Amino acid sequence: MTRHSYAAIPDACEMPNLLDVQLSSYNSFLQIGVPIHKRTDTGLNRIFKEIFPVTDVHENYSLEYVSYHLGPSRYSIRECRERNMTFAVPLKVTMRLIARQGESDEKQVKDIVEQDVYLGELPLITEWGTFIVNGAERVIVSQLHRSPGVFFDESIHPNGKKLHSARVIPYRGSWVEFALDINDIMWVYIDSKRKLPATALMRAIGYSTDEDLIDLYYTTSKLSLTAKTLENPPGAFLAETIIDKETGEILFPVGTPIDEDVALKIKENGKKSIKILPKDDKRNAYVVLNTIKKDPTKSREEALVKIYSLMRPGEPPTMEMAESLLEKLFFSNKRYDLGEVGRYMINQRLGLETPLDHTVFKNEDFVSITTYLIGLCNDIGFTDDIDHLGNRRARTVGELMANLFSVGLSRVARTIRERLSLKDQENVTPQLLVNARTVSSVIESFFGSSQLSQFMDQTNPLAELTHKRRLSALGPGGLTRERAGFEVRDVHHTHYGRMCPIETPEGPNIGLITSLATFARINKYGFLETPYRKVVKGRVINDIQYLSADEEDRYLIAQANEPLDQKGKFVNEFLVARKRSDYPSIKASEVEYMDVSTRQTVSVAASLIPFLEHDDANRALMGSNMQRQAVPLLRTEAPVVGTGMERRVAVDAGVVVRAKRPGTVTYVDAEKVVIRPKVRQKPGELGYIEDDVYELIKYSRSNQDTCINYTPVARLGDVIAAGDIIADGPAVSGGELALGNNTLVAFMPWRGYNYEDAIILSERLIVEDIFTSIHVESYELQVRDTKRGAEEITREIPNVSEEALLNLDERGIVRIGAEVEAGDILVGKITPKGETELSPEERLLRAIFGEKAGDVRDASLKAPPGMNGVVINTRLFSRKEKTEEAKKEEKRERAAIERAFEKILRTIVNLRNQRLGELLEGQT
Incomplete structure (x- = not known):
């Protein structure tokens, strides 16, 4: 679809990456990709330097921190999802143990032991700003809390x-x-x-x-005790303590009002002048x-x-x-x-x-x-x-992780001190001193049970993105919904351009859970900032500056829709500006800053509503929230009337596949796209370039059981630029967010059938699958060794007709592609029965039909009530030995890898021979 923009006011600056709030925070915490010697004292590095070195009571031993490094992840993101694992990397810390001997003043270094110490697995953020914990995608929500400092x-x-x-x-x-x-x-x-x-x-x-x-x-000032002052003392107070010369007792304390008697007694005590506090x-x-x-x-x-x-x-x-x-x-x-x-x-x-x-x-x-x-x-x-945003700050994922590590490492340090005083002094090493479980347990409990670690809302791409950009005033160290009053929930003038005044839940969490505005960012101190264009002498210049709420309070700011001429000067001599919560009418020359965009005040969800300015705020709030409940449709269709945010949301949410390098599409099918990159060759290079292969996700299950399915939009022979969209994800059409359908809606009464909330639908909506969506559900069955014997997956189930077993394969697992309904067997399983006293009739049946049927009972997994659908995948995980199916699958994968390797090798050999031929031509 070709888009035409009718925007009267273009954005003055590029919108920041909508996932920056998650990605930049966690990356600065870990400093991934930064060489050890170039790491700054922030995040994890700072925590280690604060806690270490740890010394024992007698200062004979000192355990120092040298550096940390992260190993590779054991499983890929895809494997973690399939195996219910956590996507994490091993954290190894280089520690140095220094042993000293001698007297306390002059201790000599006896021995230095430097070792790598394993400190557990550290969950790693994905490129989409999520964490995969036990196979489920989770989001760490940023927390708004009162800033440290002084408050009057x-x-x-x-x-x-x-x-x-x-x-x-x-x-x-x-x-x-x-x-x-x-x-x-x-x-x-x-x-x-x-x-x-x-x-x-x-x-x-x-x-x-x-x-x-x-x-x-x-x-203070000096008062000479002259005759004049003794007769008429000023109405002042003593600014010093007067002590009796003879007894040494306090004669008059500080603050005593000075009258004739007091002045006379001080004079008699031998004082010629006194320090006084003038009356005020x-x-x-x-x-x-x-x-x-x-x-x-x-x-x-x-x-x-x-x-x-x-x-x-x-x-x-x-x-x-x-x-x-x-x-x-x-x-x-x-x-x-x-x-x-x-x-x-x-x-x-x-x-x-x-x-x-x-x-x-x-x-x-x-x-x-x-x-x-x-x-x-x-x-x-x-x-x-x-409630001013200058006094409230956001704790992002990086800071929350730093706090966790601080707690965990403090416990580790306590253990180290105890072990240093107890251990055999000769054989002590850093690995024996450090207990990795301490830090791991703190991190696991945070990701598993913290109020800020949430199961990601994956209903559609907008729901994902909004969840990652959410700000919560709840959580540890924050507010509780019971004691949060009206003031903290209300919209504040400092929310302008930082927090959305529209998007918030309607229930008891209203105003406590909010969303970042589109252009907002979080600075290094955790304060929310929004961009403005600088105005110099009534002329808007292209100098974009991010201001925090405290800084913004000092300036007069014009709206983004204020008309400008070609030179960037204000057309109107007088205009309405904004300063704090005031809207004064001022001269154009007095304006200091100007908004960068008309949509900088609202969140991503609210900015997707066309003509938002004409909506009632309460209904816009409902619209913003309800967009997140739209399930991805079978047939997606981008909106005819958009706001220009649709492509940006789809790209930043990570639900489209983009080309990493420019090139030409050489192969396309439903499951993969292959691009031959266009790379400038250096002289003397062989000329072999490996193709970029993009594997597409097919019919995968989201956290909310919606269907994640990618379809290619690139066609064979297309010339692709870097960053071009080559495949659409769920609820995306042509690289744009497509949450619904462009249906014709009539607002009219029709014979009373649409009274109040009732609506009338055209039959075509159902027949043509306009609002049909696919949902993917997974069902699990565990097979264990019991006291009575091992359970078994099998097709041989007692007292079950052959018709009921029709869709099961030889292993007893439903075959892929089978259509199943409620009550159908998905996995056949038998469990050993306990021996009971048999009746004469049962003994007779046993004698006729054999022993086996009576020893086991049917414990098969069946389709739940109300379900019908098609089986799209089955997986069998075994702890003991590989199953026949797993061995076959592994063999197929190995053969595919070998074929791909041979193909690459042939290409390289041909290129080498061709290049050698070119070089030797004319030489012999």
């Missing part, structure tokens, strides 16, 4: 007063929250445990005295002062003990233990991790310039957070919107 919040007290709080969410470790109460006292909560004055934490991290805290948050009418002026007054601790030591008793109640604290606890809580890389994302977010929010690789707290972080929180009381700064 505001709540209203029953008395009407605004209360502010700040919460720091790490990637791993203890949560810490600062909150102001109605008395303007700042409290800190560590891991949501009992509260503690914030100044106690500040003392513990190094600002130990009251004076240190005052200097940290306030600008602002509400936030005395938060720290109020907190100091409430704080029971007065030094760093007291503060450390207070924090220890709060976190470990009942344990007697020592100073060393208290310091160690604080270190582990916020300053240890092993126990606390903000992650690059968390550090980036804190830097952005508080205007800091801490390096991104510093992923633990610094003292200035605590100071900046508390200072900002105090400023919020006086309307300086702003609070955060937790």
